[in-house]
Amino acid sequence: DVKVTQSSRYLVKRTGEKVFLECVQDMDHENMFWYRQDPGLGLRLIYFSYDVKMKEKGDIPEGYSVSREKKERFSLILESASTNQTSMYLCASKGDMISYEQYFGPGTRLTVT
Amino acid sequence: AQTVTQSQPEMSVQEAETVTLSCTYDTSESDYYLFWYKQPPSRQMILVIRQEAYKQQNATENRFSVNFQKAAKSFSLKISDSQLGDAAMYFCAYRRIGTGTASKLTFGTGTRLQVTL
Numbered sequence: 001d002v003k004v005t006q007s008s009r010y011l012v013k014r015t016g017e018k019v020f021l022e023c024v025q026d027m028d029h030e031n032m033f034w035y036r037q038d039p040g041l042g043l044r045l046i047y048f049s050y051d052v053k054m055k056e057k058g059d060i061p062e063g064y065s066v067s068r069e070k071k072e073r074f075s076l077i078l079e080s081a082s083t084n085q086t087s088m089y090l091c092a093s094k095g096d097m098i099s100y101e102q103y104f105g106p107g108t109r110l111t112v113t
Numbered sequence: 114a115q116t117v118t119q120s121q122p123e124m125s126v127q128e129a130e131t132v133t134l135s136c137t138y139d140t141s142e143s144d145y146y147l148f149w150y151k152q153p154p155s156r157q158m159i160l161v162i163r164q165e166a167y168k169q170q171n172a173t174e175n176r177f178s179v180n181f182q183k184a185a186k187s188f189s190l191k192i193s194d195s196q197l198g199d200a201a202m203y204f205c206a207y208r209r210i211g212t213g214t215a216s217k218l219t220f221g222t223g224t225r226l227q228v229t230l
């Protein structure tokens with residue numbers, strides 16, 4: 001079974017703090033994604049990576065950056081957390097070519113106070 | 114840009130009954146994939162069913178089936194013999210054919226399904 005894990009289920013940070021959200025997958029997948037989930041807005045793509053050290057902006061990249069130094073790990077960074085970044089963050093991974101499915105992690109509920 | 118619309122924020126169904134969740138989408142592509150994902154309360158998102166646009170036959174997975182109307186750009190999910198474990202948030206999603214950039218999903222806003230006794 002594919003396993004996608006996220007470093008924290010719940011996180012509380014203060015405004016202005018630098019925040020790291022970690023995601024690890026164990027299936028040697030090329031593609032990894034960071035989504036943000038908000039009520040009434042569904043899931044919106046922040047960033048994705050289709051290879052090590054490769055990244056592309058998604059629909060809402062402002063205020064975020066990412067890092068992928070190893071194939072299995074994809075980090076989301078909030079350089080200076082703000083209250084409007086309070087949200088559920090979901091990581092996903094997907095193999096390439098004929099692989100259809102994105103596999104999701106359990107999510108990190110981040111609260112910025 | 115592709116968009117996915119779910120017009121039913123909440124739905125309710127009685128146990129053992131059938132419910133249909135609606136989804137429409139907009140794309141200029143002729144080939145693509147459509148998905149329904151399920152997110153149970155406090156649990157991970159999992160894939161329920163997928164449909165390849167080039168296939169005319171509607172996909173089915175046990176009690177879950179879709180009604181795919183390509184011309185109308187409609188992709189509804191039917192859940193038969195509803196069970197308490199079906200209670201969840203359901204998301205419709207779209208993806209282009211291909212790799213790399215095409216791998217990203219565009220999601221609808223979700224439908225919360227409640228199952229009652």
